[in-house]
Amino acid sequence: MVVNRERTAFQQVAREQLPWLYALARKLTADSAEDVVQECLVKAYRNFDDLREIEAAPGWFRTILMNCVRDRYRRDTSGPEEAPLDDVSDYSLYRKIAEEDPWPYSETVHVDFLHSFSEEDVWAVLDRLSPKYRIPLVLVHMEGMGVQDVTRMLGASKNTVLSWLHRGRKQFERELWDYAVDNGLLKEKARSR
Amino acid sequence: MIDCDEAVKQLWEYVESELDALERKRVEDHLALCKQCCGEMEFAEELRQFMASQLAVELPPGIGARFDRLLDELATERAP
Numbered sequence: 001m002v003v004n005r006e007r008t009a010f011q012q013v014a015r016e017q018l019p020w021l022y023a024l025a026r027k028l029t030a031d032s033a034e035d036v037v038q039e040c041l042v043k044a045y046r047n048f049d050d051l052r053e054i055e056a057a058p059g060w061f062r063t064i065l066m067n068c069v070r071d072r073y074r075r076d077t078s079g080p081e082e083a084p085l086d087d088v089s090d091y092s093l094y095r096k097i098a099e100e101d102p103w104p105y106s107e108t109v110h111v112d113f114l115h116s117f118s119e120e121d122v123w124a125v126l127d128r129l130s131p132k133y134r135i136p137l138v139l140v141h142m143e144g145m146g147v148q149d150v151t152r153m154l155g156a157s158k159n160t161v162l163s164w165l166h167r168g169r170k171q172f173e174r175e176l177w178d179y180a181v182d183n184g185l186l187k188e189k190a191r192s193r
Numbered sequence: 194m195i196d197c198d199e200a201v202k203q204l205w206e207y208v209e210s211e212l213d214a215l216e217r218k219r220v221e222d223h224l225a226l227c228k229q230c231c232g233e234m235e236f237a238e239e240l241r242q243f244m245a246s247q248l249a250v251e252l253p254p255g256i257g258a259r260f261d262r263l264l265d266e267l268a269t270e271r272a273p
Binding site for chain 2: 007014018026027034045090092098111142147169173
């Protein structure tokens with residue numbers, strides 16, 4: 001009976017957290033989101049006694065999820081740092097848009113370019129990023145974490161995290177352009193989305 | 194005076210206020226004289242806001258059932 005009561009209590013608490021836990025995992029890990037959430041729930045269930053106050057549940061679950069993501073990140077990025085085959089660090093989407101000038105009569109071509117993306121398009125671009133750059137990028141630019149906190153979470157130096165962020169932003173910029181070209185977002189009618 | 198390549202590399206850190214005072218001043222000195230990099234900087238700010246806008250996530254169908262099955266397995270694991 002004790003086990004059943006505990007299970008019911010955990011189920012109730014975990015169910016409330018599930019939507020945002022899954023959303024965070026989806027942003028950070030794409031197709032692995034379900035596995036990461038499952039891993040998080042297993043760890044949370046086994047340590048449920050540690051959760052003293054029900055009000056602390058969101059922060060408690062978030063910490064466990066972040067630890068699961070961190071462990072995966074370390075596994076996926078372990079090994080010597082390799083020079084990227086396709087260095088994007090000097091890429092400039094601003095210059096690319098100005099050079100290609102997809103809507104010559106627009107005076108706000110750069111903003112128009114960003115507005116041509118639907119939410120579904122942004123997801124597709126995000127999913128094109130390598131995990132190495134995606135996770136720091138999402139944590140800082142979508143979840144609002146400070147660089148110092150990301151440094152602690154990923155166990156990397158500040159300079160390394162800044163370098164990943166720089167490459168991640170540049171990869172994101174290039175993928176935005178390539179996605180727009182591949183999916184017809186640069187056609188005149190796409191601008192009015 | 195830093196050049197455009199150096200300034201562009203630091204623009205995101207600049208808009209995120211991640212630069213120290215000296216680095217910040219170097220970027221600002223460059224921006225004061227370079228219209229192209231001012232455009233880059235304004236676009237970096239636009240892009241920053243674009244990325245910060247919330248992406249909606251829907252729970253995939255069946256995840257609730259998967260979660261319930263998982264809890265059943267865990268409850269069995271902890272049963273005496």
